[in-house]
Every structure is written in C-alpha cells, then in structure tokens.
Amino acid sequence: MQQNDDRNVLGEALAICSTSPMTGFLRDGCCEAHPSDVGVHLVCSEMTAEFLAFSKAQGNDLTTPRPEVGFPGLMPGDRWCLCAARWLEALDAGVAPPVILRATHEGALALVPLSDLKAAAIDLH
Numbered sequence: 001m002q003q004n005d006d007r008n009v010l011g012e013a014l015a016i017c018s019t020s021p022m023t024g025f026l027r028d029g030c031c032e033a034h035p036s037d038v039g040v041h042l043v044c045s046e047m048t049a050e051f052l053a054f055s056k057a058q059g060n061d062l063t064t065p066r067p068e069v070g071f072p073g074l075m076p077g078d079r080w081c082l083c084a085a086r087w088l089e090a091l092d093a094g095v096a097p098p099v100i101l102r103a104t105h106e107g108a109l110a111l112v113p114l115s116d117l118k119a120a121a122i123d124l125h
Helices: 049-057 084-092 107-109 114-119
Strands: 042-045 077-083
Touching: 042 084, 042 107, 049 084, 077 084, 084 107, 107 114
Parallel strands: none
Antiparallel strands: 042 077
16 A cells, blocks of 8 residues: 555555554654654554563653544554664664564665664565
C-alpha cells in the first residue's frame, strides 16, 4: 500500500506502517518525512517489551496513553514510526526493535546505515 510518492529504504514506494494504532508524524499510518518533524520519525518498528522499557528509561514513555494528544500508548507487537536517532541508540544498547523496511522512509538512511536496518528487518523474506 502506498500513501504518497515517498520512498522506503529499498527505493520502493513507502508502505503503510500501522493504522492500528495510527502512527506517523501526521498520524496517517506512514513514516513520512515532514519538515516540522524534528524527531525524524522515519523508522517503522515493531515494539518489544525490551525497547519500550529502554525508551521509558530514556525519558520517552511510549506505553502510557495520552488521550489529550491522541496517543493510545503502545504494547509489544504494535508497529510505530520511531525517531531514527532513538532506534540507533537502542541498537547500540542491544534493544533495537525489529524493522519493517518497506515502511521505513529512505530519509532514515541519513542517520542509520542500511546494513543495520536490514539486520533488524522482519520483512525481507
């Protein structure tokens, strides 16, 4: 599925990451690049308990719902557009969540090597 003309890290049309929960900087399901997105939320990942605990310890609680900003809170198994820098930080800590390459925006490659993304990919086979 394609949302617009954005490309993924494989050079293909960017696939939808998740609509349940609705993710993306624009909450349209895609990890699209947007000029206002200073967090660079471009890496489509499948949440794990280890990553969610790591993110919370880093000061970004992704598990607690925040209805006032339309955030449902995440659980292991949910797919979410992560900040590329946070994903890389989690990789360095040994807790990077799996990646869906077809839904990860090519802009993530400015921060994360493709080889690292491929090593964590769950959609290559």
